[in-house]
Amino acid sequence: MKIPYYPGCTLNTVAKDFDTSAKESARAVGFEMEDLEQWNCCGASFPLTPDNIMGLSAPAKVLSGAKKAGDTLTTLCSVCYNVLKRTNKVMQDDKTRRKSVNEFMEDDYDGSLKIVHYLEVLRDDIGFAKLKETVTKPLEGIKAGAYYGCMLLRPFDDIGIDNAEAPTIMEDMLKALGATPVEFPDKIECCGAHLAMNNKEVVTRLSGNVIDSAVREGAEIIVTTCPLCQYNLESVQESVGATAAGVPIVYFTQLLGLALGQDIEQLGFDANGGAAKKYLKRKGLL
Amino acid sequence: MKIKLNKNDIDSALIQQIERMSGETIKRCYQCGNCSGGCPVSYAMDIPPTQVMRYLQLGMVEELMEANSMWVCVGCLQCFSRCPQSVSVANTLEGLRQLVLRKGVDHDRIEDIPLPMLKSAPQQAIVCGFRKFVS
Amino acid sequence: MPRIGVFVCQCGNNIESTVDTQKVADETKKLPGVVHTESYKFMCSSPGQESFKKAIKENKLDGIVVSACSPHMHEKTFRRAAEAAGLNPFQCEIANIREQCSWVHHDPTKKVGTAKTMDLTRMTIQRLKKNRDLTKITIPVTKRALVIGGGIAGIQAALDIADGGHEVVIVEKEPSIGGNMARLSETFPTMDCSQCILTPKMVEAELHDKISLYTYSEVEKVDGYIGNFSVTIKKKAKFVDESTCTGCGECWEKCPFKADSEFELGLSKRKVIYTPFPQAVPNIPVIDKTRCPKILKDKCGLCAKVCGPQSIDFTQEDQLVTEEFGAIVVATGYDLMPKSKFGEYGYGKITDVISGMQFERLASASGPTGGAIKRPSDGTEPKNIVFIQCAGSRDEKRGVSYCSKICCMYTAKHTMLYRHKVHDGQAYVFYMDIRSGGKRYEEFVRGAIEHDGAMYLRGRVSRVYEKDGKIIVQGADTLSGSQVEIEADMVVLATALVSRDSATTVAQTLGIGYDKDKFYNEYHPKLKPVETVTAGVFLAGTCVGPMDIPESVSQGSAVASKTLALFSSDKMAREPITADVNTQTCNACWDCLNACPYVAIDKTEVKDRKGNVVKMLATVNAGLCQGCGVCVCACRSKAIDLNGYTDEQVYAAIATF
Incomplete structure (x- = not known):
């Protein structure tokens, strides 16, 4: 099974580990992620004002290009997923805006693409039961807190990947990998996102709360689906106190790859001062 | 604070423009406070989400323009997600932001962003930040 | 040639301001068959009707057109007057020149209004010429009432009808009558103990020689019409012979098997042979056939062994009976929105987030804790308790759009009961508006705040979650404009009052309408609040919409008066429009x-x-x-x-x- 894949800017650069671990894991469970031949930045934020046609045109261009590669498009980054999926819904449901955007792009895209997150492919196409069978190195003893943040979940009516108040898709995946998922209340709260650019105080507080909440409930490693969440959580660690310092913040695909037997050196666990590696070693997984 | 109310302010062209831009009907808000309760950055706002809607209902746009609320809102959509009336304060605040940015007024200057930040942060943070803060 | 009279009403200025009624009278006089016309200030007044009758007699009129207000208002009045003057009442017709003409046209020259009135009147005259004499239909009345639902509204209706001298059958789906009111601890604003005021009525209904109780029963089918309904009722097998059982309690004492108690909303267990609560009426147990091992796999049977009068009968089967009734009272009551609907409040998975009704059981002297406020999780006394109002109410997105009406009052009551039982505890209430319209209701709420120390916070709670063994309530106080976080020991949700799951099925069985929230439609929300469009079927209590006990009781009495009026003669007359x-x-x-x-x-x-x-x-x-x-x-x-x-x-x- 080949699925067209939109990497997005960050996964092409800063979060390359996210990209490669996902692709390797896909192969291991039986599907191939095929980079779109040509793509551009999605804009990294869905335009919340409906009259902002300009903001829709970049993601719409991605979609229109992807449609030429197939009927489905998958992504990894929560933000890309959110922007593409919401834009696609606009192109599908809103005739007026569809017309404006198409006129602007000199294109004729109708919103018929199906946008799925990598996690959805695992859950709905492969199946977590099947995934479990494919695991070669069960993540026994790994107490992982699944952090969803905002963009993977909200707004529910547009995204609908999972229940917006109590999602379980990542926990279910972690269970399949043999890890012990740790529930924590802040798993659906915001990390501060782009305020990283100009409001360190807010980001420190918000990301700090997330880490604190996860650690309090017993998480020893935090799993994310978003490079910005990963960045924010990691960058505030030192300022939020001893309990939270040094907790590895990794992409879900890194643990996935580990469980599926990928080479540890290829998984990019070196970041964060090697915290993840130290932890995994302590747990006897390296 | 004493507010002098008059019809022209309540139903001003500016309010109508904000409604048009944000796609939100300001009257829908019945001031339950759920958004302020759940908003992760409410604490840092000069005017918290519920009051943002109230100020707009009263036609007090000027006060909102001077407040930091629109620049602090991160767009996490928790307000909209739990609003019993399906109002999005996030969309409304983006409307206010757009009102400023479309006049060509920047909230942040690109040259003020620390270089290490530009080098290490994920691109999406910078692209998104530019969209929210720069005209 | 017919002899028609046309009477044009001015309705003070209501019609006259845009219609020249005298001109209409003059012009219609010229039409063939019309022998008398007149314009008058108020045709419906006593002098108006007198001159109407006089004109009929003097001019020997055989057909009447009254050009006036809507026939909904005064058709009856004029037909009765025509009948008194010796005409067949169906030879009198109304042309609506007020609602359908003068009120909608604003031409001060009266040109438009007058022309349209002429048209309407001419049409009615031509129509009248084809009228035939009709005679009212009389149908016999079975003077026996069926009350569906044995809650307070149904009990009140049954008692009043029975006291009026007619037989009543109450059909109740649970093993006991009493309904939701039997669950309540105290009632606002008087703080009477709910069971103390309800059980005497339950017993009165049981002992009344005109009332029969069909508990553990449901209405299957309704045939017939007003005065002559034929109703099939399913009496579910109780596996207990009601005629011999003495209600001694030996069987449920000895029964070794338990299940969650429906009556206690899961807060405690009941036996598999059980009465829902100690004051049950009738005090006869039923066997839960889905859980009884004797019925399922022929094991145990202990209850039958210990039963003195040998009343247990495992072979009993559901029974269908068909009976005749003249009137049906629907008093099926309400349900509460399940806690699982509220994702942001933990989907009902946090044990110490309970519903208001569960709190009633905790506060009730006959409840699972004997009236002590204890956490379901560990039995400790909560020192910080948060009440969240409008859980599901006034929430178009995830709940219902309407206000459940009773929650403001019962929440205030809960804070009082809490303070009376936990002296050192603190109650917090999140509210959007306090709706305390009712006699002594506002004073009651003020008492909760000023005397019993409840802290009222104006805001909706955004989220409730567990952290370090506490329940964190995250909300806002919009009056101070700040976020509020409370570490609570227990949270009580004032969950929305909703229609019964079975509401639509019951409506279809009875042929009555319901609204978007599946509450039953009144014939007219103001003027016929307990009638339905189906003649002979009446409504009482919360099956119509949220209401409190005094209103439900009033409606119970109101349907009784409607039923008694229907039963007041052996035959009833009805309009021959068939x-x-x-x-x-x-x-x-x-x-x-x-x-x-x-x-x-x-x-x-x-x-x-x-x-x-x-x-x-x-x-x-x-x-x-x-x-x-x-x-x-x-x-x-x-x-x-x-x-x-x-x-x-x-x-x-x-x-x-």
């Missing part, structure tokens, strides 16, 4: 039968002298027919006509133009 089938042209296609919403059309056999069936015909049951006219439209061979609204009459009116 459909009529032409036996010559009916070709028995049964389209009418399928179209009729009132099941008023029967298949009738026509036999020859030897008794052979020669053809089939549709016939109308005048008792059931509501005169809606759907069958008239459905009939392809135009064999059906509606008395009072015949095709001939309608065409005559149209042909005026």
